[in-house]
Amino acid sequence: MEHDLLEIRGLHVHYVTDTDDVQAVNGVDLTLKRGEVLGLVGETGAGKTTVALSIMQLIPDPPGIILGGEILFKGKNLIYNSDKENQEMRGNGISMIFQDPMTALNPIMTVGQQLAEVVVKHKKLSKKAALEAAAEMLERVGVTRDRLNDYPHQFSGGMKQRAIIAMALLCSPEILIADEPTTALDVTIQAQVLEIIRHLIRENDMSMILITHDLGVVAETCDRIAIMYAGKVVEYGSVQDVYTHPKHPYTQGLFGSIPKMDTEDERLSPIPGMAPNATALPSGCAFYPRCGHCQDRCRESAPDMRGTEHQYRCWLDAE
Amino acid sequence: MESLLTVSHLKKYFDVPAGRLHAVDDVSFSIRRGETLGVVGESGCGKSTLGRVLLGLYPATAGDIIFQGMDLSTFSKKDLIPIRREMQIVFQDPYASLDPRLTVAQIIEEPLRLHHVCRSTAERRERVEELMEMVGLSKRAYNLYPHEFDGGRRQRIVIARALAVGPKFVVCDEPVSALDVSVQAQVLNLMIDLQERLGLTYLFISHDLSVVKHISDDVVVMYLGQVIEKAGKRDLFKTPMHPYTIALLSAIPSVNIREKRQRIILKGELSSPIDPGEGCRFAKRCPFATEECFQTTPLYRELEPEHFVACHRAEEVRSGALQFKSV
Numbered sequence: 227m228e229h230d231l232l233e234i235r236g237l238h239v240h241y242v243t244d245t246d247d248v249q250a251v252n253g254v255d256l257t258l259k260r261g262e263v264l265g266l267v268g269e270t271g272a273g274k275t276t277v278a279l280s281i282m283q284l285i286p287d288p289p290g291i292i293l294g295g296e297i298l299f300k301g302k303n304l305i306y307n308s309d310k311e312n313q314e315m316r317g318n319g320i321s322m323i324f325q326d327p328m329t330a331l332n333p334i335m336t337v338g339q340q341l342a343e344v345v346v347k348h349k350k351l352s353k354k355a356a357l358e359a360a361a362e363m364l365e366r367v368g369v370t371r372d373r374l375n376d377y378p379h380q381f382s383g384g385m386k387q388r389a390i391i392a393m394a395l396l397c398s399p400e401i402l403i404a405d406e407p408t409t410a411l412d413v414t415i416q417a418q419v420l421e422i423i424r425h426l427i428r429e430n431d432m433s434m435i436l437i438t439h440d441l442g443v444v445a446e447t448c449d450r451i452a453i454m455y456a457g458k459v460v461e462y463g464s465v466q467d468v469y470t471h472p473k474h475p476y477t478q479g480l481f482g483s484i485p486k487m488d489t490e491d492e493r494l495s496p497i498p499g500m501a502p503n504a505t506a507l508p509s510g511c512a513f514y515p516r517c518g519h520c521q522d523r524c525r526e527s528a529p530d531m532r533g534t535e536h537q538y539r540c541w542l543d544a545e
Numbered sequence: 546m547e548s549l550l551t552v553s554h555l556k557k558y559f560d561v562p563a564g565r566l567h568a569v570d571d572v573s574f575s576i577r578r579g580e581t582l583g584v585v586g587e588s589g590c591g592k593s594t595l596g597r598v599l600l601g602l603y604p605a606t607a608g609d610i611i612f613q614g615m616d617l618s619t620f621s622k623k624d625l626i627p628i629r630r631e632m633q634i635v636f637q638d639p640y641a642s643l644d645p646r647l648t649v650a651q652i653i654e655e656p657l658r659l660h661h662v663c664r665s666t667a668e669r670r671e672r673v674e675e676l677m678e679m680v681g682l683s684k685r686a687y688n689l690y691p692h693e694f695d696g697g698r699r700q701r702i703v704i705a706r707a708l709a710v711g712p713k714f715v716v717c718d719e720p721v722s723a724l725d726v727s728v729q730a731q732v733l734n735l736m737i738d739l740q741e742r743l744g745l746t747y748l749f750i751s752h753d754l755s756v757v758k759h760i761s762d763d764v765v766v767m768y769l770g771q772v773i774e775k776a777g778k779r780d781l782f783k784t785p786m787h788p789y790t791i792a793l794l795s796a797i798p799s800v801n802i803r804e805k806r807q808r809i810i811l812k813g814e815l816s817s818p819i820d821p822g823e824g825c826r827f828a829k830r831c832p833f834a835t836e837e838c839f840q841t842t843p844l845y846r847e848l849e850p851e852h853f854v855a856c857h858r859a860e861e862v863r864s865g866a867l868q869f870k871s872v
């Protein structure tokens with residue numbers, strides 16, 4: 227059988243502590259083709275980072291446990307990888323830009339040293355050539371080269387974030403997983419950074435999973451989008467389909483929460499209520515307590531994915 | 546209306562390995578009581594530094610900060626302590642800005658203790674509960690730890706802590722940038738309600754223009770340490786006059802995939818904030834730059850009532866004689 231670059235099937239991940247069992251990911255299926263950009267969107271706590279860490283084989287254990295499912299990278303199940311194979315995979319196959327940029331930089335090394343170190347490891351260049359490659363990549367993400375000898379604390383929030391993006395791009399991975407990579411960036415720099423990433427994707431046939439809560443960024447960057455809610459993908463399809471005909475009430479609510487540029491001062495309409503507690507998920511559809519279309523059936527049993535190309539998990543209009 | 550805070554010729558320089566970094570460079574503006582001044586601009590342009598200098602968290606290199614008629618630049622550290630009660634900050638990162646070892650109540654209490662606001666433990670408890678209710682945290686949260694909360698609820702804790710001592714002025718440094726859209730909308734609505742209820746004045750820093758547009762009365766646009774445009778939000782978003790502002794507005798990612806907007810992607814080299822020379826700092830990336838732009842720093846001037854801009858060619862931009870070629 228022909229495999230896609232990355233296939234996730236039936237992934238279940240919990241965080242288990244003495245007192246709690248957090249059901250973070252509850253049966254996720256996703257695929258990523260070569261050259262494709264997939265947007266992964268969803269509320270805080272929906273399980274996006276947990277999916278990403280599962281792919282990287284970096285779920286903190288304890289408390290995290292992958293309870294089931296498979297993650298196939300070029301047909302090989304990463305869950306059965308040895309530590310050595312994982313290291314190899316993280317070095318050359320899949321790189322991740324972590325959500326918390328502050329912990330990804332070493333505070334006692336200059337930014338230039340840290341970037342050059344990555345280049346030396348991956349490209350076997352001399353130190354001098356590595357430093358030059360680092361400087362070039364920094365400039366491409368909009369940080370001037372006279373900042374190469376600065377320490378991370380001398381960078382602004384967005385500059386740190388760009389240093390980390392530069393670091394990930396210097397690895398030239400086959401899959402880049404970017405967890406909220408541009409949250410601290412203004413729109414011009416964000417546009418510039420996304421443009422470089424898109425360019426590298428085309429040039430090197432790279433693929434990307436972009437985790438973000440910015441639906442505008444997804445619209446401009448991604449081919450497909452997966453919307454997560456309470457550890458499940460609730461809507462999945464091409465950006466075109468999902469944006470023009472959002473099917474799941476949660477997706478519809480997300481679009482309604484965005485401040486609009488073209489209207490004046492109206493009050494924002496967030497989705498009522500809060501995300502469910504992942505230690506005690508409601509039976510049935512996890513979204514029902516906040517849903518305006520809730521029926522009896524929604525409380526009783528969880529809907530399956532419906533549809534083929536454009537899929538969604540909702541009882542509404544089901545026969 | 547009367548101004549609560551007026552800043553004139555404010556500067557903050559840092560010494561870094563390559564020279565003197567002009568993080569905030571000759572910035573002047575004022576904020577009226579009860580209003581919100583939005584601050585936008587490129588990453589690294591000095592927004593956070595500006596906020597910190599205003600609160601006295603960094604000493605200013607030069608310039609005046611007049612708060613409720615008092616010139617804070619003449620105040621000693623000790624004199625500043627009571628003023629601190631009136632000025633608070635809400636940081637971007639609700640993860641990093643809360644001490645994981647303290648409970649929610651202990652976090653909110655901290656400033657109350659620091660400023661000796663409550664006379665008894667009972668009074669303090671009452672105040673903490675009042676604050677929790679005000680920001681929409683349930684009583685159940687009292688003895689919980691921050692890691693037991695998601696980003697939106699953590700940001701509510703941060704807001705409760707900032708409001709504990711009853712400030713008049715709050716610097717909000719990217720308070721909703723780390724939150725997803727739905728939670729972001731809840732927190733923004735909360736901040737607007739609290740402003741009305743308590744008569745707060747905000748300096749609201751964000752790189753998200755739709756958020757700034759939603760919450761602000763006036764907006765300043767910064768570029769490499771300087772304010773390059775300031776106006777009422779309606780004017781700024783409708784008739785921007787600085788080429789950088791125009792590019793910034795065109796770059797907002799849109800969720801409307803049917804309407805293909807004209808975007809301007811800036812090209813050209815970035816200028817460095819380290820020992821910048823004379824001339825407009827945007828000139829290297831500006832398609833309209835002339836010899837003059839590279840030679841002399843444009844004056845920050847009031848081109849239309851209440852609409853300030855620092856650009857040699859603003860008149861031509863305004864009249865439409867200069868137009869971006871967009872992609």
Ligand SMILES: Nc1ncnc2c1ncn2[C@@H]1O[C@H](COP(=O)(O)OP(=O)(O)OP(=O)(O)O)[C@@H](O)[C@H]1O
Nearest residue numbers: 241248250269270271272273274275276286289504
């Ligand atoms: N190390 C951990 N220990 C216990 N629970 C955890 C841990 N990491 C994550 N969780 C919980 O797992 C669930 C999913 O978290 P995850 O970080 O994957 O969400 P997310 O979608 O990335 O959210 P965000 O948008 O806030 O980054 C949440 O309920 C979270 O509290």
Ligand SMILES: Nc1ncnc2c1ncn2[C@@H]1O[C@H](COP(=O)(O)OP(=O)(O)OP(=O)(O)O)[C@@H](O)[C@H]1O
Nearest residue numbers: 380381382383384559568588589590591592593594
């Ligand atoms: N403690 C410091 N030492 C040296 N330089 C600093 C320091 N703090 C900030 N800077 C520099 O000052 C400039 C402005 O930084 P600041 O953090 O104010 O930017 P910002 O506009 O808030 O950016 P962002 O949107 O990325 O948060 C940057 O060039 C930054 O590197």
Ligand SMILES: [Mg+2]
Nearest residue numbers: 274275276325
């Ligand atoms: Mg996450």
Ligand SMILES: [Mg+2]
Nearest residue numbers: 382383592593
């Ligand atoms: Mg900042």
